[in-house]
Amino acid sequence: MCDFPFFSLVCTGEIFELKAELNSDKKEKKKEAVKKVIASMTVGKDVSALFPDVVNCMQTDNLELKKLVYLYLMNYAKSQPDMAIMAVNTFVKDCEDPNPLIRALAVRTMGCIRVDKITEYLCEPLRKCLKDEDPYVRKTAAVCVAKLHDINAQLVEDQGFLDTLKDLISDSNPMVVANAVAALSEIAESHPNSNLLDLNPQTINKLLTALNECTEWGQIFILDCLANYTPRDDRESQSICERVTPRLSHANSAVVLSAVKVLMKFMEMLPKDLDYYGTLLKKLAPPLVTLLSAEPELQYVALRNINLIVQRRPEILKHEMKVFFVKYNDPIYVKLEKLDIMIRLASQANIAQVLAELKEYATEVDVDFVRKAVRAIGRCAIKVEQSAERCVSTLLDLIQTKVNYVVQEAIVVIKDIFRKYPNKYESVIATLCENLDSLDEPEARAAMIWIVGEYAERIDNADELLESFLEGFHDESTQVQLQLLTAIVKLFLKKPTETQELVQQVLSLATQDSDNPDLRDRGYIYWRLLSTDPVAAKEVVLAEKPLISEETDLIEPTLLEELICHIGTLASVYHKPPSAFVEGSRGVQHKRLPGSAGSGESADSPDTGSAAGVSEAPPAVIPSQGDLLGDLLNLDLTPPTTSGPPPAPSSGMQMGAMDLLGGGLDSLVGLLHMGAGFGAPPTAMPASFPPPVSGGLDDLFDLGGSVGMPMGAYSPPKSIWLPAMKAKGLEISGTFARRAGVIQMEMTLTNKAMSIMTDFAIQFNRNSFGLAPAGPLQVLTPVGPNQSIEVALPLSTVGPVMKMEPLTNLQVAVKNNIDVFYFSSQYPISMLFVEDGKMERQVFLATWKDIPNDNEAQFQIKDCHLNSDAASSKLQGSNVFTIAKRTVEGQDMLYQSMKLTNGIWVLAELRVQAGNPNYTVSTVVVGLCEFMSLVSSLRLSSDLINNFYPVKTVVFN
């Protein structure tokens, strides 16, 4: 009946027969019987009834038979846990076998049996195997720890296997190292905050050594692990890059992609003017191109990744356009991806070639591909202005082919071209109108109607054309109906005399005969507008439209950064963060690229509480936030011309010191910054300072005016953090305050939607000072429409730390029953000044003296109407403590100290000239020289940061 004896097992009656065979004395017969059992198992038949009989066959010296029995055990042990215990003895015995292959087999299989009772017995053999003399056994045992952790994480920790696993990273055998890395990485993923993979230069060095020696798969594990490391400075980053680049020549594409991931990530930290940076960029292109000659499935993975790389660093592949030309025999998924990349790489230099190709593709067979090609031509027109004309003529050629879907797609993109270049290509309208009848897709019809309405004054028979659509109004899709309504209103406003009847007709169709609320509402609005104030109607309906952006479907920058950290993985294939498709805790951790100082790429965060003085200050001294750090460092290390700011590390306490520099100083300066006034002495102004991040001393001083206010920390007025538009009706405004030593986030939640909001929850992203909610968000009652509620959320500073840009930026996610919303806000740095920030006088003096005076910068505080005592007491309310006061030649000098929540001390000197109501104050910011160089090389360890890092701020007239 069947040629394959093992696959012909059909009826359950044979189970009985098998039972007999399994218990046979003959080895051969036994083996054949087990094979039959496995075959049935494969095709999904239940052979669990044979459990005891199969397990009986386990005691054998025939390795092949043993493996078969193990395979059976792995499948059925879970359903028969009690029976599975029978196997334990054999396993334990096998783990002692002189043959390393058998020892490894036993420990490997045992880890796959997910029965609690068995795992208990596994611990001892596993411990032995982890220290086995044979590397084959050790590498198997390493993976087994990960298996066991998956079953019982607590057990693994209690038994100390994690430490043993860590030791294996130093193993002499590269494969053992690779497997240990793989196992540790996996375990670390489920403990996001643990410091399990304690990556430091020593371990990194070990990994890089093993990288040269282990199998291709091991190289992948190691490279993927390396990608999670954040080098301490650009030198370390470069040296790792240098040792990883040879991998780009590996035959295994996955090794190449993982190496690309490491390089893409570490490159962020290299200064752009470094020679090596350019070399590295050049080295990346050829291997990426080579990936395109791999098998189609890998090409697909590579292309999805290249799409990301091109968005992040377009310069790498800008000259490689040709390799993305579509081949006739490429699978469709490769074709579509190549097309995407072609558009991204399109530029003035290569647009002619690209267009010629796209035109070619538009004649292919696959409908999706052709559509995308036509759309691509439109996108080229929008992206490269010089090519717009050629693109339009190409599109017209395509319309002439009369292929239905080509014509429709072309019309949709021409609409976009009209929007991008108004009043330029309207001559083609006539050709478009010819194809009116053939349009049967809503999108194309809507686009055509939009064109007719927009250019009604140039189309003689616009009314006839629109009227023809009106006949089947109710059969049209909503998209078309809405467009038709608007188009006819536009037409009416342009040619009121002839089209009165038409507009009446469409308004009544929309308002009276339609049950679509959107359409009805829009109809009523137009009607009301037209009947009350036609001039206003004209202004509204014929308003100038905002230009459309050049690049469509770009990935949002933060997501892009995260995806770059996931190059080669599924996330990069789906273009989604792992949390979008992975269940449970794994992969929920968001990865970020290491921040490079002075990159200025994320410099556009809004100033929430911007001070009045900002606009009056000379614009030259207001750099973007991102440049600040660079400037500050230039000030201390080198003349401002050099642009090699050391990069900032991105996580952990390491950046504490950097924080102080990056944001601390600027906030500090901002803190002392008060409006209007006098120019700074030019010699004393080597660096420029940004406006205060969000309220500093000026705000503090402002408060001084209102007598009777309790002496407390300054808190800026509430500002809107999350507008209702962006959050489906939820508006959040808020502020930060420090009350009785507790930082509070005070928010007003306003429901501007129509439905009730409940189930509020809040979460912070990692931030510079480890701010985290100390408790859940207390919104106990549902918030009804138009209702608002006040909440105060106490914050702790023990959360995970990551450097933000700007420093005091806080990214917040708020959830309610409707959705999750994200916003970011900035807290005033004074929130972080702790109550015990008063330094001992002696200590202060000693520290102050240690600061060399040769690196100075100044800052002015203007328009201060307080005398030094008032200022001092005012500041004290915000935990800025005056240690000493000195008066020299009518100038008051205040020596002050403050301490940040993360234990960093800040020292300041404030000079005030009494008696002059409109006096000038300028500051000199002095960093400790050695501190600066320490920071610049980023050789700081976290315990160093917890010591003193005084920064002297001198203020003089």
Added chain:
Amino acid sequence: MIGGLFIYNHKGEVLISRVYRDDIGRNAVDAFRVNVIHARQQVRSPVTNIARTSFFHVKRSNIWLAAVTKQNVNAAMVFEFLYKMCDVMTAYFGKISEENIKNNFVLIYELLDEILDFGYPQNSETGALKTFITQQGIKGQTKEEQSQITSQVTGQIGWRREGIKYRRNELFLDVLESVNLLMSPQGQVLSAHVSGRVVMKSYLSGMPECKFGMNDKIVIDKQGKGGASDEAGKSGKQSIAIDDCTFHQCVRLSKFDSERSISFIPPDGEYELMRYRTTKDIILPFRVIPLVREVGRTKLEVKVVIKSNFKPSLLAQKIEVRIPTPLNTSGVQVICMKGKAKYKASENAIVWKIKRMAGMKESQISAEIELLPTNDKKKWARPPISMNFEVPFAPSGLKVRYLKVFESKLNYSDHDVIKWVRYIGRSGIYETRC
């Protein structure tokens, strides 16, 4: 990591199913069958996400191999592994077919157990695997043999075992290139590249250290500058610019990166030493000049000239030109000066075959294509004219300069090794638009 691995036949029946992770249930097997194998439309992506489970698949003839996972795995690695899996199976039992898989399912399970542990790929070099995964079972291994096996499987040189002995030390080097071309109807090269492979068959004793040299521009230039050797200049050999190359894992990549020298201990038997790609100064062995004229709505006149462009002393072989015809073709008359041409209705093409053709020659075919009148508005897409051939030289200009063998422990030297080098240039995707 990989959660499970399934092999299906063309009907979607499971032939092999091995689950490595607890999060993959039995229903995953069916989900893939229903959503991919039995899917109505053509498969649009090799990666499919069904209910938060991701499926990676490759197809070999009519067998589907699918890897399943619920985690954010390294996608490139999964595909590389699937290919590797195919290689290993082919090395063990030949062609991947339903019959072979069914006959070897025990072996396949054994292999899967070895090369994938908890979803992590392990050593998958056939050379090493064959030492301890055999159909016979391991019997009578001595302790030394066992530890030799394990050290090889986990060792630095996982691809070669110790103690190999040949009476005659011999090696074969094949430089196999496929030249790819896309040319516009006007004869303008739109894109051209050569993807080449150096395949080596080594039958060498012991653990020989090899060094491979070719006319790589970077190396030659470096030598020329240093003045150490002006061999390149003397012999007039031209060097070639290699865009990129990748190597078998036996090659020491860091050495290549620093010195650009290719040194390695080769696996035994046949393997691919390197792959490379060049785009500059490619010798295009043939040029195709198409001429298509539409005569009214029911007739097409096609004339195609091919010109060979290499040394007259060399012979190209297995030349085949494929001229596509419209779908509504009713009849074709062909006249060709050389070779045989035939209209193949099932393939919608005129296939013109020439057995041999010397360099610097020219040949021509002309055809009249009768068309059935159709109402179809869509114009014929005019697929490109494609060509196949084989030439006995490397179109990239690559030359093997040396392959030195050193084996310090055994008493044979580089001179005793018999070496054979062969160049074959084949057409890859060699298309001319018409």
